[in-house]
Amino acid sequence: MERKFVCIRCPQGCEITTTLNGNGAITEITGNSCRIGADFVKAELTDARRTLTTTVRVSGGTRPLCPVWTEKPVPKDKVLDLAAQLRTITLNAPVSAGQIIIKNAAGTGINIVASAPVMAPGGK
Amino acid sequence: MNTTYDVVVVGAGPAGLAAAIEAKKTGAGDVLIIERNDEPGGILPQCIHNGFGSVIFKKDLPGPAYAYNFIEEAKTLGIEIVLDTMVLNITPDKKITAANSRDGFLEFEAGAIILAMGCRERTRANIRVPGDRPAGVFTAGTVQRLVNIEGLMPGKNFVILGSGDIGMIMARRLTLEGANVLKVVELMPCLTGLRRNYVQCLQDFNIPLSLSTTIKRIIGKKRVEAVETVKVDESLNPISGTQETIACDSLLLSVGLIPENELSKKAGVILDPLTGGPAVDENMATNINGIYAAGNVVTIYDLVDYVSKAGMIAGTNAALYTMGKSSSPKYYRLIPGDGVRSVVPQRINTSNIALKSSSTEILIELRVLHEFDSKVFIDIMDGDKVLYSHMEKYARPAEMITLRVDTSKLAGATGDLTVVVSSK
Numbered sequence A: 001m002e003r004k005f006v007c008i009r010c011p012q013g014c015e016i017t018t019t020l021n022g023n024g025a026i027t028e029i030t031g032n033s034c035r036i037g038a039d040f041v042k043a044e045l046t047d048a049r050r051t052l053t054t055t056v057r058v059s060g061g062t063r064p065l066c067p068v069w070t071e072k073p074v075p076k077d078k079v080l081d082l083a084a085q086l087r088t089i090t091l092n093a094p095v096s097a098g099q100i101i102i103k104n105a106a107g108t109g110i111n112i113v114a115s116a117p118v119m120a121p122g123g124k
Numbered sequence B: 001m002n003t004t005y006d007v008v009v010v011g012a013g014p015a016g017l018a019a020a021i022e023a024k025k026t027g028a029g030d031v032l033i034i035e036r037n038d039e040p041g042g043i044l045p046q047c048i049h050n051g052f053g054s055v056i057f058k059k060d061l062p063g064p065a066y067a068y069n070f071i072e073e074a075k076t077l078g079i080e081i082v083l084d085t086m087v088l089n090i091t092p093d094k095k096i097t098a099a100n101s102r103d104g105f106l107e108f109e110a111g112a113i114i115l116a117m118g119c120r121e122r123t124r125a126n127i128r129v130p131g132d133r134p135a136g137v138f139t140a141g142t143v144q145r146l147v148n149i150e151g152l153m154p155g156k157n158f159v160i161l162g163s164g165d166i167g168m169i170m171a172r173r174l175t176l177e178g179a180n181v182l183k184v185v186e187l188m189p190c191l192t193g194l195r196r197n198y199v200q201c202l203q204d205f206n207i208p209l210s211l212s213t214t215i216k217r218i219i220g221k222k223r224v225e226a227v228e229t230v231k232v233d234e235s236l237n238p239i240s241g242t243q244e245t246i247a248c249d250s251l252l253l254s255v256g257l258i259p260e261n262e263l264s265k266k267a268g269v270i271l272d273p274l275t276g277g278p279a280v281d282e283n284m285a286t287n288i289n290g291i292y293a294a295g296n297v298v299t300i301y302d303l304v305d306y307v308s309k310a311g312m313i314a315g316t317n318a319a320l321y322t323m324g325k326s327s328s329p330k331y332y333r334l335i336p337g338d339g340v341r342s343v344v345p346q347r348i349n350t351s352n353i354a355l356k357s358s359s360t361e362i363l364i365e366l367r368v369l370h371e372f373d374s375k376v377f378i379d380i381m382d383g384d385k386v387l388y389s390h391m392e393k394y395a396r397p398a399e400m401i402t403l404r405v406d407t408s409k410l411a412g413a414t415g416d417l418t419v420v421v422s423s424k
């Protein structure tokens, strides 16, 4: 059986074709320009992951929102749940860049961190 | 704030920040960035998704994190950034007028100016969507700002017109914030954004995409109530009987970006009609001595990393100009030939390619006219002679191609050069 993927690991977006045998094991990978692409399709077949980026409410800051992201990709089926969870929390300003917002989010072992700072009024 | 600066940069986006940093590092004395927004970073603070930095940082960063690195570096170098200030006019002799609500009218004189104003979005007026005029029609970038910066959700049920990257990224974003994205419709028979965004923004969330489809009519008195879509044929004419009405409260337009060049024109800078931005040489110099340009103001880039790189080149050369270290140039033009829509830079200094021994790398950004499904060759020609050839596995109008050309390859050129794409 053949399965086709578009690699999302860099903007080039290579079209990668994988051939699977009867047990679902990969016998051939073609179309990738680099190793990352091969790793990507292997992961898509066994443990598909995505980086989640979203915002979290901040109170007492110069801005109402802080942009956050999962430091590493999390299992794809956890993305919507995590986004919903992050809609329910509010941080207090100031928030610093890289600050951990949720440790070990949804048991994935991966932290959610701020991708930019939010100041409190008057500087820090 | 002084009234004279060695280098003044207009716009504190990634292009402007990189330009100011390099100008300072090259040896320019006082460097000022003027920014109309209330924070530096350009559009990056609202681009909270990852996908930035793969070339420069070899990392996959969110937009705000990418910008943060440059903002901190600019601060450390003592570059002055004046916010909430709009540049109103630039003259060919490099006088700048600006205004803000604190100081009122401001005037500056600059040794060199770098234009880094970015781009603006095409609107409903630019593409003429017929129908009622209700509330609920937005450009994708406006909604991105509302959702990611202001914390406002402008609707519940969205239809998106245009499969550009901003549209697809907003489809995912709105879904993550709990809204419904009913469909993305695209006039052209192919995706206009990157395919990775189709996969991770639409496919991952089961958001349907209809190609060769457009919005025929917007329906609704006060607020959008529905849109009527229609399929189009190969010549983009509507096919009757294919109408479909989709009930929704919001329509997002992601129908392209236009370089922002009102100021450039006032300064006497000549624009290239193919890119909509200043025609520049490989140093990012415009036709006006001492005025440079970089980033989306020059041409719409796919990748911020190349925007920053262009900014660095502009910054270095603007600083050299103020230090009297640039001579009056002679050029060969770089002309888009068969299969090529646009090329930046539009001209190359002959002195830069005269010597085989002095090799420097120049970046050439081009877009093709139509889709090439298989292997293509991009050749730089001097008459019939191929000076440089580069192979790509395929080429698509939506994806900018960046050539890193060693100038020694172009040595011996005898006149204007043509860039052509062919499948040979």
Ligand SMILES: Cc1cc2nc3c(=O)[nH]c(=O)nc-3n(C[C@H](O)[C@H](O)[C@H](O)COP(=O)(O)OP(=O)(O)OC[C@H]3O[C@@H](n4cnc5c(N)ncnc54)[C@H](O)[C@@H]3O)c2cc1C
Binding pocket: B010, B011, B012, B013, B014, B015, B016, B034, B035, B036, B037, B041, B042, B043, B044, B047, B050, B051, B052, B053, B085, B086, B087, B088, B116, B117, B118, B119, B141, B144, B165, B166, B169, B260, B263, B294, B295, B296, B297, B301, B302, B303, B304, B305, B307
């Ligand atoms: C939705 C979206 C998604 C993107 N995704 C990616 C991605 O995943 N990866 C990637 O690499 N790139 C991405 N990009 C592209 C990248 O963000 C741009 O290429 C880059 O921001 C362009 O930088 P710039 O400095 O040229 O312009 P901008 O960032 O637009 O900055 C221009 C600045 O100039 C200021 N300005 C304009 N006129 C004046 C004036 N008269 N006076 C004072 N200030 C003025 C503006 O306020 C603005 O701050 C994306 C872009 C968008 C919109």
Ligand code: SF4
Binding pocket: A007, A008, A009, A010, A011, A012, A013, A014, A032, A033, A034, A035, A036, A037, A038, A040
């Ligand atoms: S295979 Fe390599 S080059 Fe191709 S899209 Fe994936 S990461 Fe990029």
